Amino acid sequence: MPLAFSDSTLKQIADLRARYPDAQAACMPVLHLAQDEFGHLGDDAIHLVAETLDLPDAHVYGVVTFYTMFRREPSGKNVLRVCTNVSCMITGGYDVLARVCKRLGIQPGQKTADGLFSLVEEECLAACADAPATVCGQKYYLRLDTPAKVDAMLDELARVPEQERVAPFWKAG
Amino acid sequence: MPVSRGDMPKIVTRSFGVDGSNTIEGATARGAYSRVDKALAMTPAAVTDEVKKSNLRGRGGAGFPTGLKWTFIPKGSSTVYLVINADESEPGTCKDREILFWDPHLLIEGILLASYALGCHHAYIYIRGEMMREHQVLARAVADAYAKGWLGRDRPCAGGTFKIDVTVHRGAGAYICGEETALLNSLEGQRGWPRLKPPFPAVKGVWGKPTIVNNVETIANLPAIIEHGGEWFAGLGTPRSGGTRILCVSGHVAKPGVYELPMGITLREVIYDVCGGIPGGRALKGVIPGGSSMPILDPSEIDVPMEFDALMTDARIKPVQVRPGVNFDLGGGKQLRTMAGSGGVIVMDETTDMARVCWRVMKFYAHESCGQCTPCREGTGWLERITRRLAAGEGRPGDVELCESIAAGIAGNTICPLGDAAAWPMLAFATKFRGELQSKIKEANGVAKVPAATVAG
Ligand SMILES: Cc1cc2nc3c(=O)[nH]c(=O)nc-3n(C[C@H](O)[C@H](O)[C@H](O)COP(=O)(O)O)c2cc1C
Ligand code: SF4
Ligand code: FES
Numbered sequence: 001m002p003l004a005f006s007d008s009t010l011k012q013i014a015d016l017r018a019r020y021p022d023a024q025a026a027c028m029p030v031l032h033l034a035q036d037e038f039g040h041l042g043d044d045a046i047h048l049v050a051e052t053l054d055l056p057d058a059h060v061y062g063v064v065t066f067y068t069m070f071r072r073e074p075s076g077k078n079v080l081r082v083c084t085n086v087s088c089m090i091t092g093g094y095d096v097l098a099r100v101c102k103r104l105g106i107q108p109g110q111k112t113a114d115g116l117f118s119l120v121e122e123e124c125l126a127a128c129a130d131a132p133a134t135v136c137g138q139k140y141y142l143r144l145d146t147p148a149k150v151d152a153m154l155d156e157l158a159r160v161p162e163q164e165r166v167a168p169f170w171k172a173g
Numbered sequence: 174m175p176v177s178r179g180d181m182p183k184i185v186t187r188s189f190g191v192d193g194s195n196t197i198e199g200a201t202a203r204g205a206y207s208r209v210d211k212a213l214a215m216t217p218a219a220v221t222d223e224v225k226k227s228n229l230r231g232r233g234g235a236g237f238p239t240g241l242k243w244t245f246i247p248k249g250s251s252t253v254y255l256v257i258n259a260d261e262s263e264p265g266t267c268k269d270r271e272i273l274f275w276d277p278h279l280l281i282e283g284i285l286l287a288s289y290a291l292g293c294h295h296a297y298i299y300i301r302g303e304m305m306r307e308h309q310v311l312a313r314a315v316a317d318a319y320a321k322g323w324l325g326r327d328r329p330c331a332g333g334t335f336k337i338d339v340t341v342h343r344g345a346g347a348y349i350c351g352e353e354t355a356l357l358n359s360l361e362g363q364r365g366w367p368r369l370k371p372p373f374p375a376v377k378g379v380w381g382k383p384t385i386v387n388n389v390e391t392i393a394n395l396p397a398i399i400e401h402g403g404e405w406f407a408g409l410g411t412p413r414s415g416g417t418r419i420l421c422v423s424g425h426v427a428k429p430g431v432y433e434l435p436m437g438i439t440l441r442e443v444i445y446d447v448c449g450g451i452p453g454g455r456a457l458k459g460v461i462p463g464g465s466s467m468p469i470l471d472p473s474e475i476d477v478p479m480e481f482d483a484l485m486t487d488a489r490i491k492p493v494q495v496r497p498g499v500n501f502d503l504g505g506g507k508q509l510r511t512m513a514g515s516g517g518v519i520v521m522d523e524t525t526d527m528a529r530v531c532w533r534v535m536k537f538y539a540h541e542s543c544g545q546c547t548p549c550r551e552g553t554g555w556l557e558r559i560t561r562r563l564a565a566g567e568g569r570p571g572d573v574e575l576c577e578s579i580a581a582g583i584a585g586n587t588i589c590p591l592g593d594a595a596a597w598p599m600l601a602f603a604t605k606f607r608g609e610l611q612s613k614i615k616e617a618n619g620v621a622k623v624p625a626a627t628v629a630g
Contacts, residue, residue, distance in 0.1 A: 089530070
């Protein structure tokens with residue numbers, strides 16, 4: 001069955017479309033909605049977005065592949081982003097990453113077999129004053145300066161699967 | 174003269190940590206939107222004049238005078254856009270995210286004031302994709318500002334009525350979209366590739382229309398400027414830089430944090446007075462003064478005021494060298510020292526491995542290069558690979574010189590300043606921590622290890 005947007009997403013798309021002078025500008029916001037709805041942006045989702053906004057598939061494909069947050073493959077329920085940039089590195093960011101890798105048994109860019117976690121080695125998260133830092137969806141984990149804090153973070157996330165596509169508490173319209 | 178900190182007003186950080194400050198009720202109780210009527214009773218030109226008088230300079234990295242930038246909009250333009258740069262991703266910088274979270278209505282009020290001055294009727298806030306929590310707070314704030322009639326509704330003003338729409342636009346993971354022309358391409362629904370300048374956005378920006386791009390912190394200063402006047406704001410700062418200085422201090426200090434401080438404060442005061450010094454009484458080794466794009470300073474250079482001009486010109490900061498003895502010329506005979514950048518101060522103590530820090534900085538720019546220009550795409554890749562082997566203790570004789578020549582080949586030869594943002598720190602590490610980088614090579618080649626204390630400079 002071909003992919004289709006839900007009615008509520010279609011309404012959001014119509015609202016979004018009205019906020020920009022042309023359809024192309026709605027491309028990124030609509031891709032975010034598509035990723036929220038379908039979990040990732042496969043060829044069929046790209047085609048659907050292109051058709052909805054009357055853009056060439058190739059244009060939408062070009063946009064999807066430029067930005068790191070747009071996923072071509074399904075992700076784990078928790079997309080955990082671990083910062084290893086300078087402020088985090090010099091306060092133990094690579095230790096955090098190593099512990100997460102060990103506990104989950106995966107490397108950055110991979111997904112756990114149970115589908116609970118995807119791991120991303122992230123660039124600066126703008127939380128440097130609270131380094132080392134990670135973020136998962138809307139939740140930041142800060143000052144992870146002991147292995148126990150890293151373990152507590154993973155335990156919490158495993159208990160309460162917080163998807164990256166957390167339900168927004170505010171919607172257009 | 175010691176700078177007194179006690180009497181500095183808090184302008185953009187005043188609601189940090191205050192519960193409820195980010196709801197419209199909480200914000201209104203704290204004065205949000207109370208400056209709108211005052212501005213609307215002025216002419217747009219008078220608002221711009223106050224901003225010019227205030228000596229407000231852009232807080233996004235370049236420190237360009239905000240009022241002056243606004244006057245570059247061609248006279249009589251029928252459609253003007255204001256775009257707020259909320260993409261904050263310069264390593265070491267963590268202030269805009271705090272403003273978005275704690276005081277989104279201060280930003281929205283600032284957008285109202287700026288839009289009125291510029292004749293803009295639709296402003297866009299480009300927020301970094303990873304900031305999901307802040308996006309939710311901001312989206313709710315914008316919706317509430319609509320509901321209360323601050324946005325989207327005609328309001329009486331000096332020349333008739335004024336109406337402004339605000340749209341929040343989410344990025345999707347690309348550091349380069351913080352560069353203003355890449356940001357505009359991204360806003361147009363394209364890949365985030367920087368554009369050749371000129372034309373500058375103020376003349377031909379998003380959708381081909383005159384566009385002003387300003388940083389979150391820059392715009393968040395506007396309500397205070399309208400409330401107290403441009404002269405008051407200018408008086409808080411140094412002769413050519415008005416207002417307060419937000420510094421995001423991270424790394425090896427006892428009290429890292431985001432601080433609102435006097436413009437003229439020195440790095441020494443920031444590290445040892447404000448932030449409680451370095452834990453364990455260890456010695457300072459180096460400081461990045463304004464985000465990882467900015468040339469690093471060594472301990473002999475920290476008595477310079479953290480103000481835009483001083484950081485670029487003060488003779489106590491050594492010029493960055495292209496190769497030993499040859500200083501980097503920014504053009505017009507001006508020598509590169511360092512820059513205020515985004516206010517991201519990264520403090521490193523004596524235990525820090527500078528070769529590793531240098532590699533991590535290069536890894537970042539290699540990862541984030543958009544790939545459009547050859548010197549940046551290839552050069553950042555080479556810098557990452559060479560510094561990686563240096564950091565791993567596998568450096569080869571001539572590697573430091575090779576890095577210098579690659580960096581010198583990137584600087585000034587690219588479409589956008591990301592190339593410089595990689596080249597400048599590389600040259601600074603090679604200038605100021607040359608001995609340490611070199612010692613990695615000697616180590617690798619079986620020669621007796623040079624003690625880490627033998628750093629050049
Ligand atoms: C590679 C690169 C990344 C940048 N990232 C940001 C950023 O994340 N946030 C920001 O406000 N400015 C950033 N800038 C600066 C913007 O291009 C622009 O100068 C700024 O947003 C203008 O606002 P201001 O005048 O208020 O400072 C970046 C510049 C470059 C070259
Ligand atoms: S300098 Fe680098 S990031 Fe900037 S346009 Fe060229 S390749 Fe892209
Ligand atoms: S360096 Fe890790 S959050 Fe900024």
